[in-house]
Amino acid sequence: xxxxxxxxxxxxEQYIMNNYIRTILAxxxxxxxxxxxxxxxxxxxVHKILDEVNEYLDEKPDSAWAVLNSLKISESGDEAAxxxxxxxxxxxxxxxxxxxxxxxxxxxAIKYYNGEKSRKSSLAYYYLGCYYFGTDYDKASYAxxxxxxxxxxxxxxxxxxxxxxxxxxxxxxxxxxxxxxAYKTALxxxxxxxxxGTWKLCQDIKRQLNNDAAERRAIFEFALFVTFIILLxxxxxxxxxxxxxxxxxxxxxxxxxxDAPFEQKLKEGRQKFEDTASYKILLEIRSLNExxxxxxxxxxxxxxxxxxxxxxxxxxxxxxxxESKLNxxxxxxxxxxxxxxxxxxxxxxxxxxxxxxxxxxSRLQGKLPEDVRxxxxx
Numbered sequence: 185x186x187x188x189x190x191x192x193x194x195x196x197e198q199y200i201m202n203n204y205i206r207t208i209l210a211x212x213x214x215x216x217x218x219x220x221x222x223x224x225x226x227x228x229x230v231h232k233i234l235d236e237v238n239e240y241l242d243e244k245p246d247s248a249w250a251v252l253n254s255l256k257i258s259e260s261g262d263e264a265a266x267x268x269x270x271x272x273x274x275x276x277x278x279x280x281x282x283x284x285x286x287x288x289x290x291x292x293a294i295k296y297y298n299g300e301k302s303r304k305s306s307l308a309y310y311y312l313g314c315y316y317f318g319t320d321y322d323k324a325s326y327a328x329x330x331x332x333x334x335x336x337x338x339x340x341x342x343x344x345x346x347x348x349x350x351x352x353x354x355x356x357x358x359x360x361x362x363x364x365x366a367y368k369t370a371l372x373x374x375x376x377x378x379x380x381g382t383w384k385l386c387q388d389i390k391r392q393l394n395n396d397a398a399e400r401r402a403i404f405e406f407a408l409f410v411t412f413i414i415l416l417x418x419x420x421x422x423x424x425x426x427x428x429x430x431x432x433x434x435x436x437x438x439x440x441x442x443d444a445p446f447e448q449k450l451k452e453g454r455q456k457f458e459d460t461a462s463y464k465i466l467l468e469i470r471s472l473n474e475x476x477x478x479x480x481x482x483x484x485x486x487x488x489x490x491x492x493x494x495x496x497x498x499x500x501x502x503x504x505x506x507e508s509k510l511n512x513x514x515x516x517x518x519x520x521x522x523x524x525x526x527x528x529x530x531x532x533x534x535x536x537x538x539x540x541x542x543x544x545x546s547r548l549q550g551k552l553p554e555d556v557r558x559x560x561x562x
Contacts, residue, residue: 230257230265237272242381245279252276267293271304274311284315299334303342306334310342313349317356325353341382344373348389355392367393446502447559450522453496457523462491470529477532485533492519507552514548521545521561 233255241248257269270289278284290312297305313327328350335343351366367389376386457463465483472480493500496519504515513534520530527538527545534541549557 230255230260230262231268234265234268234272241272241276242279242379245276248272249276249280263296267296267308268304271307271311274314275307278311278314283318284311287312287315290315301334301336303336303339306331306336306339306342306346309334310346310349313353317349317353321353321356325350325357328353340373341375341378344370344382345385347373348385351389364393446499446506446556449499449502450496450559453499453519454523457492457495460491460495462488466523466525466529469532470526472529474528474532474538477528483532485535488533489516492516492523503556506556509551510548514544517541517544517548518560522559 233251237248237251252269252273255269257266260266266289270293274284274290284290290308293308294305294312297308299305309327309331313324313331316324316327318324328346332343332346332350335346347366347370351363351370354360354363354366371386371389371393374382374386374389376383465488469477469480469483493516500515500519503518504510510518516534517530520533525533527541530536531538531541545561549561552560
């Protein structure tokens, strides 16, 4: 079995080698035959050679390329043949390598045809566009547009190819709209049954248009999603704003509606407090400095606090309901403020220092509505 496998591999290799040799010999024979014909007939039959190359170039580009490179076309002295040769040379090179290295021959062809409306003149510009494609899309677009302008009526497949090339330039430059327009025009002109190359070109165009349609749909859906999110956030923001404003309005309304009873309860509380011994003690110590206050160990500050709270009990609870963020010390400081007790005496009664009391009163006034702040601290 091993010897049979080795034998089979040898046969396969010999077969591949024979095919390769036959291909090389076939190309060589074609080249030799054309060189012989060219030498025997002279320049009068060079057009016949070029026409024959043109017939099989698409199917056998390598053979055509070999024949074209074997011809010394510049020695023919035939400008028409040189112009046609330039087109075939560019066409074969583009099929084989997907690029054109030089535009010198094409420029001579363009000069020879001098803008005439013919298939060959159009092809010269078409392959000049292929030369520029990938390096200078503006020049390529101009060349393809000139190719379109010079195509005679009835050459729809050639027009379709030129529109496809022009559309590719638009795509490369980011002009998707014009690229789609050119591709769609190309599809209306190309005949898919004209050959395998034309069929493949049509499939490429359809694939590009479908991809672009899918991309545009994806972009549209993404933009729609982003718009939805933005509208959702805006709506949420408006909702929160309305709720906050409504709560604020209700809060302000409660304060306004409670101002009268609150102020009345403050006045009643003051009257009650002024009839107490604690009030008289406050009057006595309000003019003392800090060191003198500290020496008054006989003053019962707990008694003073309890008396203030008892006198202003109703006002205390109304204020606590209106301003729920205030703690007990804040509420007590509001009552001392309403009684116009100096900061050093408040500090003495609340076991603090005057500086701290000033800071707390300042922060506290910032939390209160304007009318309540004026009522308590003005």
